[in-house]
Amino acid sequence: MPIWMSLSFQNSFSPEMESINFFHDFSMTMIIFIFLLSSYFIFSSLMGEFFDNFSIESHELELFWTFTPTLFLMFLAIPSMKVLYMTEDSQKPCFTFKITGHQWYWSYDFMNCLEEVDSFYDSSLMSRLLKVSNVVNLPSFSNIRGLVTSSDVIHSWSIPSMGVKSDCSPGRLNQVFLMSKLNMLTVGQCSEICGANHSFMPIVLIFSIVLTIFSFVNTSMS
Ligand SMILES: [Cu+2]
Known part of the structure; x- marks a missing residue:
């Protein structure tokens, strides 16, 4: 049931909604983690901590910032697809x-x-x-x-x-x-x-x- 001044999802009454709730909490945790990590790097760069001649044209660094977001996207895509297929599955209706x-x-x-x-x-x-x-x-x-x-x-x-x-x-x-x-x-x-x-x-x-x-x-x- 909807509750006055509620800011989040309603209580779940079905397995599908429970999965959606889980996926929401999981993706929010990852998004907050990414936000904190990028804020730390931006702030540190502005303060001049990471300026180094070896970091210019560094292949290792380029590999790191290409593969890390890919990994994060895969972690988000797998449970997302699972929830999508779960809500669309016919499951032999009675x-x-x-x-x-x-x-x-x-x-x-x-x-x-x-x-x-x-x-x-x-x-x-x-x-x-x-x-x-x-x-x-x-x-x-x-x-x-x-x-x-x-x-x-x-x-x-x-x-x-x-x-x-x-x-x-x-x-x-x-x-x-x-x-x-x-x-x-x-x-x-x-x-x-x-x-x-x-x-x-x-x-x-x-x-x-x-x-x-x-x-x-x-x-x-x-
Ligand atoms: Cu209408």
Whole structure:
């Protein structure tokens, strides 16, 4: 859940978001280290400590400042690619639902139901811009696939605590993967400026173990 005056990421509710959090902390540590190291060398050079006739046209020095940044970039690229592939991997979803963005509400199609459920913004002072008329109930501890599209302009379906964000383009289907490791309520909003009421398109998802048991029994019986 978003917290007032919070400067960092929201608490993670999915393995994908945990990996993103880890990668953020890891890359920030490296960036701070590089910043401190380069500041030290710049400051020392300005003070005249490293001026030496042997450092001019030194092959060893050139090799050092070519390979060290390459090494740092590789250390950043490997976990970055791992997170990218982890968030895009299909992982055999056990449940699929369709998300359609409209100006300015979301509608959800659960495939086995005959009609779409519309989810409008519900003005309430309890949770500002984060309450909806119909919440989405989903099973926890299950791999869920969301097919994302739009009926008018480009929207973006985003749940920060689950590391999910996907553009909803008209005439095109994108997919997102959700896997909650907790029974909880999580919120998101449209993240693409889509018109006058763009701020009034909240998303509320509730993950519960009851639905997980129900879908397991349902699958076993069929
Ligand atoms: Cu939108």
